[in-house]
Amino acid sequence: MTLFPSLSLHRLLLIGSALFLANMAHANEQSTNAIEARIAPVGKVCIKRQSCQQDAVATPVANVAPAKEYTGRAGEKIYNTYCIACHSTGAAGAPRVGNIKEWQPHIAKGMDTLLKDAIKGVGAMPPRGICSNCTDEELKHTIQYMIDKSQ
Ligand code: HEC
Known part of the structure; x- marks a missing residue:
């Protein structure tokens, strides 16, 4: 109990x-x-x-969306694979990378025009500079690389 x-x-x-x-x-x-x-x-x-x-x-x-990260291939890699053939030798009148004088009139057009031209081809340059699997974004990075290397 x-x-x-x-x-x-x-x-x-x-x-x-x-x-x-x-x-x-x-x-x-x-x-x-x-x-x-x-x-x-x-x-x-x-x-x-x-x-x-x-x-x-x-x-x-x-x-607020965070800035999109670039996930494409490096511009340097694409340049060395596709663009170098013409843009190091100046073949067919291509502005040579490393030569700011040759690039100046192109740079003056602004990135938007350069990219548009590179995508559809310009003068003796074939569309996308023969990099048919390059995205627009990758081409843009490649052009930027070429310009940076020419300054
Ligand atoms: C078969 C040769 C060739 C290849 C390959 C080539 N280019 Fe070109 N590129 C040219 C020529 C020629 C010009 C000059 C065209 C003109 O102004 O008449 C040029 C011009 C350019 C311009 C300047 C366009 C403008 O509006 O002034 C850019 C940017 C460019 N090339 C980017 C590239 C990139 C990026 C690649 C590689 C993915 C590439 N090129 C591959 C021949 C080539």
Whole structure:
């Protein structure tokens, strides 16, 4: 008989601490919500292990796309494979890489025109400078490389 009251006391303590913990968690959640509400216009609180991805899409402020990274081949590599044949020798009147005088009138046209010309071909230069599998972006990087090497 003496066991019963002590058991129930034990239970009470257990229930008590469970309630206390639940209350703590609740209070913690409430204060997080309060903080979130206060800083909401500026940013979002991202709790560890809780994905903020959805919020990023929904919140225009966090929706600034990062600059796209270049994933194509290096301009130097493409130049050495395809363009070098004409652009190192000046074959058919190609402006030679390393010769700023020959490049000057071309550079003056601006990158947009140079890229357009390189894509569709210009004068004696075949379309894409014979690099048929080069993307526009890769051609742009290659032209930039050639210009940089000519300065
Ligand atoms: C078969 C020879 C040949 C090859 C290969 C070649 N080019 Fe050319 N390229 C030329 C010639 C010739 C010109 C000068 C065209 C003109 O101004 O009449 C030229 C001009 C250019 C210009 C200047 C265009 C302008 O609008 O002034 C760029 C840029 C260029 N080439 C990029 C490249 C790139 C990049 C490659 C390689 C992917 C390449 N070329 C491969 C012959 C070539």
